[in-house]
Amino acid sequence: MEASNDLIALAGNPNAGKTTLFNALTGSIEKVGNYPGVTVSVKQGGMRSAHGKALDLIDLPGCYSLEGGSPDQQIARDVLRGDNAKIPKPDLVVCVLDASNLERHLQIALEIIELEIPVVVALNMVDLAEKAGLRLDPVKLSEELGVPVVPIQADKGKGLVELKQSLGHPFPATPEIHWETGDAESRRAFGLQVADLAARRPEAHTSTVSDKLDRILLHPVLGWVCFIGIMFTLFWSIFSFAGIPMGWIESLQDWTTGIIEGAMAEGDLRDLITQGIIGGVGSVVIFLPQILLLFFFIGLMESSGYMSRAAFLMDGFMSRVGLSGKAFLPLLSSYACAIPGVMATRTIDSPKERLVTIFVAPWMSCSARLPVYLLLVPMLLGGSEGGAKQALIFLSIYVLGTLTAFVVARILRGKLGPDEVPTHFLLELPPYRFPQWKYIFRHVLDRGWAFLKNAGTVILGIMILLWAATTYPKLDSDDPAEVLSHTIVGRISHVIEPIVKPMGFDGRTGTAILTSFAAREVFVGSMAQLFHVDEADEDSETRNSIRDQLAKETWPDGRKMFSPAAVISLLIFYIYALQCLPTTAVVARETGSWKWGIGQFIFMTVFAGVASLIVYQLAKLFGLA
Amino acid sequence: MESPDWQAWTALGIVAITVILFAVRAKRSNSSGCSNCGKDDGCS
Incomplete structure (x- = not known):
């Protein structure tokens, strides 16, 4: 962020459309959604005003009030008050308000106006408000608040030029305040009075499509x-x-x-x-x-x-x-x-x-x-x-x-134990909207790319090392089992087999589980390598080849190795085990202590092992092994 | 066809490079406190 550029902050209630506006103004592809709480950290980007001036833009987490105690509210409050060590106090705040819920959304705008920062109100989703029968009066709203008000439709890019024009110098002066500063009740009463003047509701309440859909989707029985x-x-x-x-x-x-x-x-x-x-x-x-x-x-x-x-x-x-x-x-x-x-x-x-x-x-x-489940589940139902x-x-x-x-x-x-200060759950039910296909597809492609990037780096590396571990040291023999037991994997399998056998696994499956502690999906590739699935067979399908090979595997006494009991035990292990180091790192960061991150990892791994053991032994009792 | 020696040596070379890359990655992660997980929603 260049210090010389003016800093504009987007603030408002959750699900007011701040991130959609942020994306539209900066050309970013930050995640958006039609539910509250999508943004939980400050997002930064750059944009230009209508006169070509470079501006820095930040997207703050949505909050209903600046007084709350949740971490996202603290972030928004600290930034707006200039108390954040990393982000300077914004030069101007764009308050994004949902036009169809003005009475509630105005409260945060009034709190921000109290901070004496220049404010511009972006009245978003005016199309939905009008569809709901509201008669909006942005001029009246501007007069009452004493700040510029620009009606916009952030998802369709409407009103953005006017909004950019309002972000030029000089920034609007801080308005005269018509309510008692710091008094929530006085602020609330003023907000309701302004909302009543600026967004007139129809006399008779007409049932919207969202209301009709909610009658079914939120019904105590039909909803479920x-x-x-x-x-x-x-x-x-x-x-x-x-x-x-x-x-x-x-x-x-x-x-x-x-x-x-x-x-x-x-x-x-x-x-x-x-x-x-x-x-x-x-x-x-x-x-x-x-x-x-x-x-x-x-x-x-x-x-x-x-x-x-x-x-x-x-x-x-x-x-x-x-x-x-x-x-x-x-x-x-x-x-x-x-x-x-x-x-x-x-x-x-x-x-x-x-x-x-x-x-x-x-x-x-x-x-x-998912890849682990997709490999194992068909094995319970005959392979197809x-x-x-x-x-x-x-x-x-x-x-x-x-x-x-x-x-x-x-x-x-x-x-x-109970909370020292009781908290209340407030959930906004936004009107149903047509999906924003552009963002859905972009997000899907991003996730697909992240998956491929992982496959092309970490998984590729693990697969190369695993190949080496199943190949070296070499033994001059014609017996594949003897050759494998001589390799690094063969020796590791030999050591861990007594530990994993009560769970229904042999040493090779145990080794595949060990390799997947770096990333769960590695398990499938590891099984393919460790059980020597031949990829070159004509008409073969990889997943079916792995499953066919696993179905053929037997214990030395001739029993099927991947019996239903063993497959269920494996599934149980993967449902419960925490095999994701990045998650442990993020948990440590979010809780502010490695004690929680490592404690969670140990607890979930032990839980998975014990659950898997119990399930296998019980299934064995019922003759499924 | 007999296995030429160059294949064995090249394979070993690839394995060695992979080990080095993992070691460098682990060292970098430790020093920066980032796990480089590649997940876009991660350390934002």
């Missing part, structure tokens, strides 16, 4: 039926629609392997390329279409406004486990990735509730677990992919992780 139906459709779609692009990736993999084998003589380098790199990395990359579909559906729910309804439905349930509906959105974000989920807990006021939410967030099955039964098992896996998180949250919340 719809929620479960939506989740089921999501998982079913992930299975059904991804098959075709996955086939293309497999064909490309086979074609490349064929070319290399045709061009190179047999040798270590050829093995490294075909088995280690193409086989190992390819078996992870194959899941890209499913990852993209998952993020597409999450984006769709966020953008349409359904995410807030899901949080509303869950609030009653959440309160029974000692959390509020505010904890639901971070937990829901963790289904995509625990890192943004942990960061989203900044919206939670209660420090104890925030700590508990951070602690259980990694139990929401994130997208990195697709169909409603697999979607049901998938749904059960997600439900199991979620329920366990709630039970542990309940226990932990009880141990931590």
